[in-house]
Amino acid sequence: MALQGTLKDFGIAEILQLIGHQSKSGVLHLREEGKEVDIAFSEGNVVGAEAPHRKGPELLGERLVRANLLAQADLDAALDLQKRTLRRLGDILLERNYVTREDLARVVQLQLVETIYSVFAWKAGTYQFIAADKVEYDNRFVAPLNVEGVLMEGFRQVDEWPLIRKKIPSDEVTFERGKKVPPAADDDDFGANDRALFAFASTPGRTARDVVQMSLVGDFEGMRTLQRLVDGGYLAVRQPARRDARAKVKVRGVWAARVQRFAIGGAKLLFFLALVGIGFYLVRGAKFDPSMLFREQPIVTATTGRTFVGKGQLERLRRAIELYRLEEGKLPADLNALVEKKIVLADEVRFPWSLPYYYKAGAGDSYELFPPPY
Numbered sequence: 001m002a003l004q005g006t007l008k009d010f011g012i013a014e015i016l017q018l019i020g021h022q023s024k025s026g027v028l029h030l031r032e033e034g035k036e037v038d039i040a041f042s043e044g045n046v047v048g049a050e051a052p053h054r055k056g057p058e059l060l061g062e063r064l065v066r067a068n069l070l071a072q073a074d075l076d077a078a079l080d081l082q083k084r085t086l087r088r089l090g091d092i093l094l095e096r097n098y099v100t101r102e103d104l105a106r107v108v109q110l111q112l113v114e115t116i117y118s119v120f121a122w123k124a125g126t127y128q129f130i131a132a133d134k135v136e137y138d139n140r141f142v143a144p145l146n147v148e149g150v151l152m153e154g155f156r157q158v159d160e161w162p163l164i165r166k167k168i169p170s171d172e173v174t175f176e177r178g179k180k181v182p183p184a185a186d187d188d189d190f191g192a193n194d195r196a197l198f199a200f201a202s203t204p205g206r207t208a209r210d211v212v213q214m215s216l217v218g219d220f221e222g223m224r225t226l227q228r229l230v231d232g233g234y235l236a237v238r239q240p241a242r243r244d245a246r247a248k249v250k251v252r253g254v255w256a257a258r259v260q261r262f263a264i265g266g267a268k269l270l271f272f273l274a275l276v277g278i279g280f281y282l283v284r285g286a287k288f289d290p291s292m293l294f295r296e297q298p299i300v301t302a303t304t305g306r307t308f309v310g311k312g313q314l315e316r317l318r319r320a321i322e323l324y325r326l327e328e329g330k331l332p333a334d335l336n337a338l339v340e341k342k343i344v345l346a347d348e349v350r351f352p353w354s355l356p357y358y359y360k361a362g363a364g365d366s367y368e369l370f371p372p373p374y
Helices: 012-021 060-066 072-085 089-095 101-121 147-167 192-201 208-215 219-231 245-284 290-294 303-328 335-340
Strands: 003-006 026-032 035-042 045-050 126-131 174-177 235-238 358-361 367-370
Touching: 003 012, 012 026, 012 035, 012 101, 012 126, 012 147, 012 303, 035 101, 045 101, 045 147, 060 072, 060 089, 060 101, 060 208, 072 089, 089 101, 101 147, 101 219, 147 219, 174 208, 192 208, 192 219, 208 219, 219 235, 303 335, 303 367
Parallel strands: none
Antiparallel strands: 003 126, 026 035, 026 126, 035 045, 174 235, 358 367
């Protein structure tokens, strides 16, 4: 299956769903400016995720050290041996009994899921899926992930991260104790993770990043738990102590830039409203009434206006046809096939016209798609 393009054409969710739905095996290569992620699939399930440009805190060895599962001296010795032998770090750590198999598997799986969820925040980039008959993976440490579960969790994280950042705006914040934690017997809602993160965060000087990486519950779950502790009054957030003169100058510069952007944005809005007024005058042959923007009526009624809107709808239909071809391996026989597959709605094959668009499938991947005669 040839599947490649830009993330502006198809989003991460659509690509993952397509691969999972067709139970494909292979590797999905994702590229954004300065970022790379390769996701491996076996029969539609996610079995691996690699980021070649991972930085220190994201590396396997660093995660083990920060979680107090591996001594720094042991990691240094293992990395030195890895350079000389080119063996996998995990195998060296197990061979020398530096970590347990259970701890290593836990951190490897955590690294996998966090690499996957990181791409849900991408707004641009490219993708290419290279199919394979079989994809090998180390089942000692990796449990295959169902794509539908990955999508649900990815969407949840995208929705909730902004709420978390309102209370914990930076990974560099530290915490102070608030009210006393209730005894376990008195509060079933205050779970083991809450108590563990509260204990980690209670040590002076530990940042939110330190606390999360020690907990081994993942960035999202760790930050969400810290948010709950802050909301409940058990912890208080303390900003990093970096308020020197240069920081104040930077803040003033930020506010000046915001004021400038606001002024420019206001000017653009006025210009846009003027254009809308002119457009309504030309299209409807009448003076512009602002209430028209809020009435339940067609956006445009004149032929010129419909032609303009129809160009955008044509592009959406072309993308729908391409998605159908990727899923079915052939072009749709007619536009109603797109409706039956629930890729588009019934009204979309004719919007903004009274008649449907002209479509005819040709040889191979060629087809004709035009507005209806008017």
